[in-house]
Amino acid sequence: MRKLLVAGTVFAIGLSNAAVASDSSEIQQLKAMIEKMQQELQQVKAENQQLKQEIQELKGGVPVSVPKKKASFVSKTGKPVTFYGYFKIDASYSDSKAVGKDFILFALPENSNGAVLKEWFPYTINSNDNDFNINFKHSRFGLLIKTKENDYNIVGNFEFDFYGTLDDNDDNPNHAGIRVRKAWVQFGKDDWNIRAGLDWMLLTQLYPHLSNFPSGAMMGNIGYRIPQIRFTKLFKFDESKLTTQVAFDKVWGDPDPVMKPYLDTGANSGRPDVQGRIAYDFYAGGVKIHLGTIGHYGKEQVTLYGGDEQTLDTYSYGLEGAISPASWLEISGKIWKGKNLGGWYTGGIGQGVLFVYRKLDNTLQPTGDYYLKTKLVDETTTHDPVGLVDVQEIRAEGGWVEVTLKPQHGLVFHLGYGVDNPKDSDLQYNGLYPVLARLKNTMYYGNVFYKLTPSLGLMGEVLRVKTDYPEKDMYGDTYGDGTVNRFQGSILYFF
Template identity: 35%
Template sequence: MDFYTQSNDIENRPWNSQHASLRARLVYFEVIKDSWELRVGHDWMTIAQLYPPLSNFPAGSYMGNLAYRLTQIRVTKNFKFSDGDLLKVRLALDKPFNFAKLNSGLVIFDNEPDTDFGYPGVEAKIAYHTKLFDRPTLFALFGHYSGQEYKEDYSTLEGEEKTTSFSTGVEVSLPLPFFKKYSPTLSGEFWYGQGLGGYYTGSVDQTARIKYWDESESKYVYATTLTGFDKNNNKVVSITPVHAVGGWVELRLKLTPKLQSWFGWGIDNPLNSDLKGVSGARLQQRMYYAHFLYRFVPELGAGFEYLRAITDYRESDGDDGIVNRFMMSFCC
């Protein structure tokens, strides 16, 4: 459960319908019958469900780690070939939350552009769970498609501008046959798509390039949010999804019976030409991290983590951004 001290403000209410003062991260109803599963509620997205084991699990967002949580209806069919071989086929209908930052500044008068699109989002995944070298192994393919509809003229609510989002990608968790003493495992994710800002956590949170006419400046403006958009005077001309490619890779080692470590790298790389004319565009974002977890007893452990994040901008927009983060954690 999450407890927020502020969920609304006067100008943009509600600022996020999924961030109430009291919010449950995962709430769903599930029915399991033989090899079938039906899950309805708020859960992890059906696509990319393999996450880097960072202390703050969304920390890899917009740096290669795709997907978050959404309200969805999901059907799963399990094909069990043997005790160690399982194929899971999943299909879900979901409700995207506004692609988040795309409509910044519009939320007060256009809160559900995903509903206006007329169709729910669709997610699919095929995951094969098996064993190699007597250790768990995963190979998975995934993808999604969804859309939103905005108005060209918000003063009259006339005209329609639609934009779509899709992804396709792979996930792998593969034990390595050498240095068996340390149980090495190589994991990672690779994806490609468009319109991946917001809760899809891709494209460095730049869902689309919006072209609109700024009446006060008498010129066209290109942006990835509508924060500076005047609904009474400005007019949307076009919304073009930003394409991006990215992923992450990680090596896990069990250094001692009580000490585990993870070393990883990730990248989120939007297509620069899709961001042409956008002031302050984030052209690429990368992460490097090392995480160590020591378990004093099976029920109690302490961790230390270092993460370095680098954001690339055009020279005309200033220097690249660099963040170094250190974190300690306790787990049980």
């Protein structure tokens, strides 16, 4: 009996020790699990804090100081560099001739019986002839660097595409040149920054969305990229933001026909162009609203025949706006007026100044500040020496409106209209119009973009451009208005 009690006691103690050992092991496992969960929770909290910071910085309009994604590579000085961009392959069909093959700026006249016009643009004799084109030039690549040093957010951006050319006459796609789109550096803090370099003008911070490369240039959307020094000051409130901006840039005038490329009318003025923009973003009844005012002022200087200098004004003023009554709908647009908006301001259908030259026989020949260098009177046909005797700034007005629809994630529709309308009387001299004077340019467009995968997108666009011309030019040549319908399909691969 005694042995039996001892054995039972030993067995009970063994069971108790085993249970204790088992409980101790489970407790250790539970402790390890709890510690792991605490570590993961701390990591989630840190990520949430970073996301909150980035959202606040984005609301304030200041680029985030910490890259959202892992950098593509590290520079020699240890800076994180993000390499980004997309390949864009465009196939387009146009039912009539237009200025531009890879893209459209305006339609050419439908017909002409004029010898001068035929020699300058031989294909306008049969402008209803169609075109088909495939190009890769809209592909884009860039480098973005973001750092934070001594409480300053510092950003650098370099971007390029393939719309450069080796020379004006080389149309071989294998010879396409690399063109710089952006090259700027910015530094600042939460509510202010300074940006210097090549970037978009303040005039075109809000723009229409077209697959046609110029995004409405000469069709109602003014502004382009230009070297500048820009100052931005933000005023942030609970659910609204006021953005004030001013920029000084190089007035991009026309090269002097004799001293080109060493002298242009913008640099010759000896002063910069000044741009300004004030934009207010807010919510009203749950509706997101953007309102802004834009403008610029600058001077150009030309040398008349005989050596006299004459100053030309260039200016614009306008309103921009956008309203989003729902997450899937936005209506945006811009209206503007101005004077001498040719060249890089892309207004007046590229006609900024009417130049008047005197030939050796003392007859006056008016011509315009045209695309394709047609402002140099008829030197291509007569080769007579000319002297600039008068200049006349051309006033213009226009704008655009666009409806954006996003019925589902990855699917976007755009429908839009734009118009650029120079003042007819400013395009005349002694009642005469220069060759190819463009009186009005109107666009209608619709496009759809669909993301087939997170990186692969498909886009289709229909664009109709109508360009009005005078019935008769200074030589008595007659030609009708031009209309072109362009159908474009694109494949985009983002990286």
